[in-house]
Amino acid sequence: MSPTRSAFELHAHAERDEFIARHLRMAPDEGEIRLFDQRMLLMHGYSLAALRRELIERLGLEKTRELFTRLGYQQGVEDSHHLRAQVGGDVAQAMALGPRLREIEGFVRNRAVEQMQFDTESGQFRGDYYWQSSWEAETHLREFGVSGTPACWMMVGYACGYTTAMMGRPVIWREIECVAMGHERCRVIGQPIEECDANDEALRFLQVEDFISAPRHRAVVAGADLGPASDSGLPDLVGASAGFNAVAYRLKRVAPTDATVLFMGESGVGKERFSKALHAIGPRASQPFVSVNCAAIPQELVEAELFGVEKGAFTGANAARPGRFERANGGTLFLDEISSLPMHAQGKLLRVLQEGEVERVGDTQVRKVDVRIVAAANRDLREAVKAGEFREDLFFRLNVFPILIPPLRERREDIPLLVNVFMQRYAQRFGKGIAGVTRRATEALQAYDWSGNVRELENMIERGVILADEGASLDVQHLFSGGEVLPDLAPATVMPRLPQADEAPRQASDAAPIDTAQQQLDALLAEAGSLDGIETLMMQHALRQTGGNASAAARLLGLGRGQFEYRRKKRGV
Structure with missing residues (x-):
């Protein structure tokens, strides 16, 4: 038998419904529905079912499953941020409101097999729910008959996204029973990623493309250095935000070609990691990948570094040596911070790109080179052209396939996944056990402005792992100890505490003045x-x-x- 609702539960649901209703605004004259100030759509279930069916027919079951699960994940992250803000950062209240919100949205009816258990300080989490009246399961059963795999994709993604954002660390929900498989009802279990069985399938939806890394769910030997790359040789690229996924899609499109790629974005967003991934999944993967930071080369040595130098070309040139173009021949040359190149070097670079040949400093011999150019800039090159600091013709030569990488503050849903990767990397490198991240530290990480982007986050986690005690959780004092300005974590509005399902309604005499x-x-x-x-x-x-x-x-x-x-x-x- 399924669990029944007590009078206390009914009262709690009534309180939550009233709370949610106060934040629901329907304005038909403006063509808008807003819930917690998010734009919502009231749409026909059959049209979404038709879309789901067509995608399965066109993309296949697995790709469609990943797509819908990822969609649910992003919805869960957004709802968690808005709800948490409305309840003044009270995680317990926000956790209680999440399942009810999904019921009101018409997706499913939640019944807890046992009370949800979580501790935001230690990172412990346990959830076990029956899902009744699942729209996804019933739709899948009607459209395709009995399935061999669970079908509540959006709901699983939503639960993962919601609880991951709340806990500040990856929480994975798995559907172990499903009406679409012939079971009486659907059932899901949620656990921190470290406690899940080695099940890559449960994490596939977080990999928008094959070259994207899934969050690690197995510990490696203590003290092992994971380094910057995954087991496949690809750099760690982890994310689930729409901005991150858009970059991954564009990367996959251009990778099989020889087109010049220009990565744009603030310092620290991961332009070099994306460039290495581009090389690794392209046709030149077996050839050299050569990287040069244009800002780090003294102006008088730029030409020698890029194009090579002959013996005796200038004082100190005691031997001939090839430049970066020659060393990258057949492969990829990554020109980081290209806006830092002096004007005279920009002109010679343009000629190399146009002619496909280099001439070493102090030499008259022309050498053919076959190099794919990938450039990166942390400033707007169009503005640099207007300011007379960058050649317009070189800009057009580089701007063949631009990819803008959003700053971390615009894709905060990626933070828990990145924290998980960096925390495991440095805990293993330093041979230290780290329990997780405290609630206050999680809130600070979400609220921080991240002027240094992913690089700053990685440095902060490395520092935190060093400072934290063995077996402890990373806290604010471990992370924000490098001169960063800690954000004001005081909630804008603290809402009254809503009753939990196992609590009696408070009497009037218990109420605060x-x-x-x-x-x-x-x-x-x-x-x-x-x-x-x-x-x-x-x-x-x-x-x-x-x-x-x-x-x-x-x-x-x-x-x-x-x-x-x-x-x-x-x-x-």
């Missing part, structure tokens, strides 16, 4: 005059609190940067 809060609300409304006025005051206050930093102000209010800017423009703040 509300006179002070009521008076504050009355004063606020008197000053603002309307809900729009209150929103304007909150935005102005948030900007004052953060010194005009729009990104920090958005986080303080529990909004995304785009949402904040939209409201800011609308209110004229």
